[in-house]
Amino acid sequence: MDKKGQLLSISQVALILNVSEKTVRRHIQSGKLISKKIGGVHRINKSDLDHFLNPEKSFSLNDLKAEIDNSFPRENQEPDGPLVDKWSTHKSKIKLVNPANKRLIDIIVVGSGLAGGAASASLAELGYNVKTFCFQDSPRRAHSIAAQGGINAAKNYQGDGDSVYRLFYDTIKGGDYRSRESNVHRLAEVSANIIDQCVAQGVPFAREYGGLLDNRSFGGVLVSRTFYAKGQTGQQLLLGAYSAMSRQIGKGKIKMYSRHEMLDLVIVDGKARGIIARNLVTGEIQKHSAHAVVLGSGGYGNVFFLSTNAMGSNVTAAWKAHLKGAYMANPCFTQIHPTCIPVSGDHQSKLTLMSESLRNDGRIWVPKNMEDVLAIREGKLKPTEISAENRDYYLERRYPSFGNLVPRDVASRAAKERCDAGYGVNKTGEAVYLDFASAIERYGNEKAQVLNLDNLSKEEILSLGRKVIENKYGNLFQMYYKIVDDDPYFTPMQIYPAVHYTMGGLWVDYNLMSSIPGCYVAGEANFSDHGANRLGASALMQGLADGYFVLPYTIGDYLADDIRTGPISTETKEFDDALEDVKSKISKLMKIQGERSVDYFHRKLGKVMWNNVGMARNAEGLNTAITEIQKIRTEFYSNVRIPGESNELNPELEKALRVADFLELGELMAIDALNRSESCGGHFREESQTDEGEALRDDENFTYVAAWEYSGNPSKPKLNKENLEYKNIKLVQRSYK
């Protein structure tokens, strides 16, 4: 309870507002006035009443500071001992469940992507009864499928000095020293197993002529450790996990619930014991119980409306867990990916990524001279007509040692910097060039030499080079061509940063358990491994590591105490209450019947997020965002229009339920960003930069995980800090110069 606050009854509030009690109740019902039920009667916090009267008042960090509790209320369960031994020691000490007892235990997995799919398959193989939920029509369609570039593993097949330590070090440094050492080291350790496992499943990775696996390099790294399958690595890995799931579905060990969406988490005696789900085809609201719940429900980039996420990607499962007590950690850490196809108009529904692997061969530039920029925008000049000395290869200029391969956050900000300075190249001024001309020529010459072809014309050499590029990136070039109608083999691609991934997510301990006992979180949905910025090709690694190699061990430690529990009944008050809550939320939304479509509010929210909680943030913008989001939320609950019925297939209702949660999450992201007044990784605070305009971290004050706890009011979260201790790595300012 708010110590400063004073609790008021409905009649007192009615008196203060000079309205009837009925009106007060209506405001409470509509969500505009926050009240708590204490002993069955409404009590309104004085501060919530002030907020109701004056919602425009900007968010104050001082309010927040009063709520800060300095002792972190959860153990992170990190094992003792030297870093390199932690995982193996932990594995040998944790409790196991014997095979006969695993049959008595049910696990719910929400999401069928790399994390959820891999976890479902592995847990079923172990003998648990798994129920897996996904909102798509088949588990094979989870958005992991769209990951393009590759997956990292410390195999050192190239003999270029890679090692588990180096992958660990690169990941911590790339994440700008905001992730837990022990988790990241474990990730690096199991990375090699992932490649072995996937090859054994029949994943067709790219190979060399000798039949061995090929590697490429990725941003922020000085070795080649990325395994890939053309530009469709995510697809191939996901189909691998899907095939492992298919095998278990065929055996009856996984019961698959496609076209089902989780709408609440059910807690019984303080433990996660089930979910409430909606059958998206019939609209039926169902109760499902289990001994543990695993959320592998992905990231929340769609809070920005325009992102590279799939249209259906959402935060709902994670957010419902948050509302039930799971901490949301570092929600402001959003990754803005540097190489996406620029926005073309207001109709745009999503953004398309061009794999970062393109930066291996593409050079990024804008014109040096303003007159060239203007001529290009007017269509009077083609980029290929600008000579080399009139081009500004700004990444090579600013970061000579990493050049075009700087980490994503650095590349994105550099593009924004040039475009803000007026050098952006398309009609909107928000695009830079990614140029393959040098690579095409280089490969062409190499190929001609290999084939012993002298006296080739320049055009013949280029044509050889284009074939090499086609082999490496063919599908990406084709995708670009189809969308933009411009052929990147002959003219540079245009790219601009876009929201792509969210490093923040539900807080988990070393065992991947959230702050709710029995609720585990894997993959992008958790916060654990990427700190403030994720390196390329690390998301696939983390999703599969969590699902295949971490959860199957750590969940046993918890479930070992549940072997005598027996099936969890859904005929209890907890399940019934959760079911009723979901039903009443749905009927409340359906009753509004306002004038605007769900997308109208989603776009509006996205604009606020992109402008104020995007690539660069400052206190003023963040305060504006907080007020704006509150306004959009109020408008949403009074003016959204959802056609059709709730007991039928209703895509607009699905969207409305997701956007309702984004409207709360967005505010928390802004609050988190406001609280973190340092710059780090994907979070650039304009107030905290070096003289050269590079991000300036504040290790003294911010070497912690901000784990936000829901307080009953989305505008008043409670901040818990888990301090990050670096025992093996020395914190330094990142430099890619």
Add this chain to the structure above:
Amino acid sequence: MNLTLKIWRQKNPNEKGKIVSYPVKDIDGDMSFLEMMDVLNVELIEKGENPVAFDHDCREGICGMCSMYINGEAHGPDRGVTTCQLHMRKFKDGDTIYIEPWRAKAFPIIKDLMVDRSAFDRVMNAGGFVSVNTSGNTIDANATPIPKEDADKAFEAATCIGCGACVASCKNASAMLFVSAKVSQLALLPQGKVEAKERVIKMVNTMDEEGFGNCTNTGACEVECPKGISLENIARMNREYLKAMILK
């Protein structure tokens, strides 16, 4: 541009559906086909009508969710793309566009343009995998070299996105291209060869049970496949199947 859309509307699996005509205005050539559908839907919602239900998710041609039969072709007139990658610049002002769901006995209609493709999942459950448990102790990934040519062919077959355009395009509603892509991928790789015989028999049997038709080599599937999965795979599956039946 201004267009006339003739769209299949069907409230649920049990009710009869019909083609309904909708005009749309000011469509930009840079819009994707689905963004054009979004424009129509927002208009319908704000008028108080029911929007058109259609499947879609990634909108970048890889999830395989979108599934529209446009002017008599799966994924419309462009080649090598899914509906979400089809752009309105492929149409011209004044065009009338017919939009229907996939039509096949094995893909019952759920609502409007959405169909139930779970039969594909059941074919996969029957054998579309390598029987290997997750242990982390499989042999090293480079212990078995695979000729690049085989690996590349396996990859090409593995790029199938399971959208069902092959079934929708086939006059027999056959799923041979889909099933053969998985059979081929795994038969080409040493890891999948071990259980190749069992796999092809189980997958083909399930395919038949699900009510997909037979292949009569017309090749429409290959033409309409957004990922360019080759008919060669069907030949390879037939070979695998024959081999398996003889050696059974």
